[in-house]
Amino acid sequence: MSGTPPLFCIADQSLRDFVGHHFSYDQAVAEAARAAGFTPLVLGHRDLPADVACQADAVPAFRDDIWAQRQGVGPLRRRRDDLFRNRRFAEDLRAALPKDLPAGSILLAHMLTRRQLLGLAEVVDALPRHVTIVALLRYQTEFYDDDLSRRAFARLRRAVGAGARLRLASDSARLARRIGRLAGLPVEVLPIPHTPPELPRPAPAEGRALHLVSLGNARDEKGFFEILDAIRRLRSEPGGLAGLRFTLQANDAAPALAAAIDDLAMDLPEEVRLLRRALSPQAYTRLLAESDILLLPYWREIYEARTSGVLPEALGGGRPVICTAGTWMADELALHGAGILVADHDPAGLARAIRLARQSWTRLAAGAEAGRALCLARHGGDAFMRALVAPPPPPLPAEPPRRVQILYPWPDFLDRAAGASLRSNLMAEVVAPHVEEVCVMQDGAAPTTRRGNILVESLHERRLIRLAKSLGWRALRLLARPLSGAAHREEVLFPWLHLQRLADPFFRRRMERQIGNADAVLLEYGFWAGPVLRICERLGVPCVLTAHDVIEDRVPGSALLRRLTGWLETRALRRASHVVAVTPGDAARFAALGVTARVVPNPVDVAAMSRPLPAPPRRMLERLGIELADRDICLFVGSRHAPNIAAVATLRDLAARLQAGMGPAAPLIVIAGSAAAEEEAPGFIALGRVHAMALAALYQAARLALVPLPEGTGSSLKTLEAMAAGLPVLGTSVAFRGLAVTDGAQAAVEDDLGRWSARLPALLADPDLLARIAAGGRALAANYDHRRVMAAYLPLLGIPEDSEASQALPRLMADDPRLAPPAPARPRLPAFSGGTLPVG
The missing domain is CATH 3.40.50.2000 (Glycogen Phosphorylase B;)
Structure with a gap:
């Protein structure tokens, strides 16, 4: 009309x-x-x-x-x-x-x-x-x-x-x-339309209690449990709640939270007021006007991207806030406002932040008042209508990822013992400073661990799923027995690793949650690729698949199982957004399949491998309960992996031959790692798994590293680690796969294992040659330092290669790494002077 x-x-x-x-x-x-x-x-x-x-x-x-x-x-x-x-x-x-x-x-x-x-x-x-x-x-x-x-x-x-x-x-x-x-x-x-009416500025804090308020109905994801716990902690400290008072909107709580509120109410401090009924809009505004600081320790898993109407009301009212780092609220606080960021799910940190707010109230109040006008310009009903009546804006520009999800198919991510674990850790350490959070999901049932802004979780499969997998594994082994034969019966493991997750609803739902909250995915190996890549494609989340080796080559015994493994592997490689190979040879194999792979070789932490010990290496070993004969030490390090087990058998035989020929002058061959159980024989000792400090001492005590690998794909981290530690390496060509070495320059290369019993003593008798090989190997290893090598992942994730790592957000206690909030993603948000309060 x-x-x-x-x-x-x-x-x-x-x-x-x-x-x-x-x-x-x-x-x-x-x-x-x-x-x-x-x-x-x-x-x-x-x-x-x-x-x-x-x-x-x-x-x-x-x-x-x-x-x-x-x-x-x-x-x-x-x-x-x-x-x-x-x-x-x-x-x-x-x-x-x-x-x-x-x-x-x-x-x-x-x-x-x-x-x-x-x-x-x-x-x-x-x-x-x-x-x-x-x-x-x-x-x-x-x-x-x-x-x-x-x-x-x-x-x-x-x-x-x-x-x-x-x-x-x-x-x-x-x-x-x-x-x-x-x-x-x-x-x-769109802006958030509701902002408060003009509120009076809070009164000076001198001579009165600071009023901390939690607004809105009580919910666990709003950090209400943490608020209650923080109040208990503060109450138990010297001075108790003096100088503080709390008003908590506690209506409509779920049963577990309602019980916790009732527990507090049974012995309610006089400084705490609980509001058990919903507030009218007028009462809500009055409470906001009476507040000094708003408590918003909302759970990051819910509010990392989701908004809360309380925040623009607080900032638009010129009130500081205490909120969770690495959330939408932290973004808003950096733009206009003042407050303190706390780590997720951390009542002890929240209690310290409340104490700090009391001490720093004057500065916080001034910063909140300074940011108030900008908040009201960005949010509110008028801003909302201006946005709607204007033509639709252009699509949001791309930005670097804030949250990166690493999917790791073994239960040993934190061990850093096996090559895959160490590589994935070093990659996470390089990526972490450029994003808010790196989340790692590994197999197994280890407890959740946080290291700075790297969060490591485990699948914790249900018993029914574990039972179904066990039955499926047995069935597949029975079916494959005629194909593989007794000598190769374990090769069915590799197609099984690809197949076991395809029909697992628990795993699929878990991956949907993890990937849905991520901006990019780093998939280690292709075993989980079936469900993971489908979810990534559906959600539009880019996925970088790292092929640690050519899995097809691990199945030489049965042509049919090999073809099945190769088909599953190729299918995964072709669907990933980006593929990373660890050697040029692996990349060439993938190229023949029509897959372009970027080569990112296995790295080494050069600084860690050359870090000085607090005592001479043999004394360190004695302190750690490892006593070795006073002979030249030749070291092999390896996890329980078929080529490593074969290498240990070679070294056991070599030790016996050297002992027979040289007697007490023969070197001592030492095996460290799970490739061999603890064992001792003349000229040979297997220590089993050892502490990281013991391994560092072994590298420094040894004169030569031995890597007699008969086969292998990918590249050998143990070789690079020995080189980075300044240890000359005697190995087969397989030990140096992917590395540009020359015999006598960066390494001693000998493929004829029968000649090792002569080659090894000759090397030990020539210290000048060993020194040249050690220097050449260390110079080569420096090119593979993880800070340089793993930076190749940054552009694959959408992070500019020349970007500098962001500074960490304020932390409450620098000496407690659990309390370090995640680092903000780039680009940095502008902040007012006197905005987010640096603490700690």
Whole structure:
């Protein structure tokens, strides 16, 4: 109708009371829409009380809120229920919308999940093309990574192609990029519309208690357990809670959290006030005005990319905050505001931050006041409407990853003993300073460990999955026995490693969560490639697959098993975004399969290998309980790997021959690592696995490293480590695969193992030659230092090669690495002087 103002319709199924930010969000948008010349229409839940409906000027419309679902049903019935909720959402929305929407009207549907997206797509198809539909997606990617959401996104893409005026949006740039990869459509970033009215500045802190407030309903992911624990810790310290007072909104808590709140209430300190009922908007604003500092220690796994309405209310009100490092909140704090960043899930750190806030209140308050205007310019109803009435912005530019996921198929990531473990650790250490967090998922059941901003978790498979895998492994071995024969029966392991995860729903769900929260994936070996690469492709997350060796070559006994292994390996290599090989020979093999691989050789930590010991090496070994005969030591280091076991057998025989020919003058051959169990014979000793300090002492005590490998793929880390330690190396050609060595210059190369009994004593008798070989080997190893070699992964992850590692965010205790918050991703966000408070 000519002259009729356009309608601005807000569809909010969860608007049914004052809990959460639905009311404040909808009210702020409606007021801004009215000021911009629209007629606002707010559609809420049918259970909306009359007083709330009156204050929000809302119309009851929806039978379900966004979380409505049938409980306790199987996956098939859950999917049917999700379809049912989508149909009801579409029916209710179409019934509530006016029949003739004026030109220029806008429909804003926010707080959507998979239970509404397909219904929204149906509404988009039905609405006239002069109506703009804005779908605001505010949750983690796992809320949109499912069959129905994929169908919805495909239908929305078709609608856009047919002329629909659809705008997908989020209120977090982190979320927008991730959801955009899922949706296949650009996702813009909208301001958060609700900010507080003009609040008075907090009074000077002298002579009064600092008022710390937790706003919103009590939820575990909002760090409420940590807040309660921090209060207990503070109370038990000398001085207790003097100079502090707390007001905690504690309504609508889940049972476990409600029990923890009740425990505190049984012996409630006079400095703590618990609010057990939802606050009206007026009471909420009064409490914000009375606050000095807001507590937001929200869990990073939930709020790393997700937003919280409390934060712009705090920053827009000129209030400092204590929030979790490496989250959207930390980004906002760096832009405008003041506060203290704490590590995730850390009540002790939160307690220290509260003490620090009391001590530094004047500086924090000044920084918060300085950032207030910028926050109000970026957020609020007016900013929200300006963004919506303007043309859609260009897609968000690419940015370096903030969170990198390493997937490691063995349970020994933290051991750094095997070559794969050491390489993956060195890679993680080079990548970590350039991102907020490196998450490692390894096999096994080891406890979760954090080292700086590197988080190492384990799969912790369920018992039923372990049983199913055990049965599958036995069945495959039985089936393969006629193919492999007794001599090669263990070769079936390699196709099994590729196959075991393909039908594992637990593993698939775990990978969906891990990859959904990542910006890039580093996949070590291709064994997990089947499910992992499908998930990466679906979510649009780039994956770099490192082929530590050519797995097909590990299956020489059975032609059929070899072909199966080769097919599985090639399939994985062809699907990865990028492939890394560790030697030029491996890269050439992959090239013949049509796979382009970048060569990133096995690295070595040169500085660690040459670090001085606190005592002479033999004395260090004695302190560690290792006593060796006073002879020349020749050292072999290796894990329990078939070529290493064969090398130990060669060295055992060599020791016997040298002992027979030279007697007490024969060198002592020492084996370190799990390649051999503890054993001692004349001229030969196997120590088993040894402490890292003992291994360093062995490298310095030895005169020669021995690497008689009969076979192997990839490249040998033990060779590079010995070279970096300044130890000359006698080895077969296989020991130096991928390395440009010349016999007598950087190494002593001898493939005829029968000649070692003469070659080894001759080398030991020529110290000048050993010194030249040691110097040449060390110079060669310097080219393979992990800081140089592993930098090749940075451009594959989208990190510029010349970028400098970011500085760590403020940490609460420099002497406790668990408390070090993750380093911020580049590019750095601008910060006000007097903004985020450096502590520690």
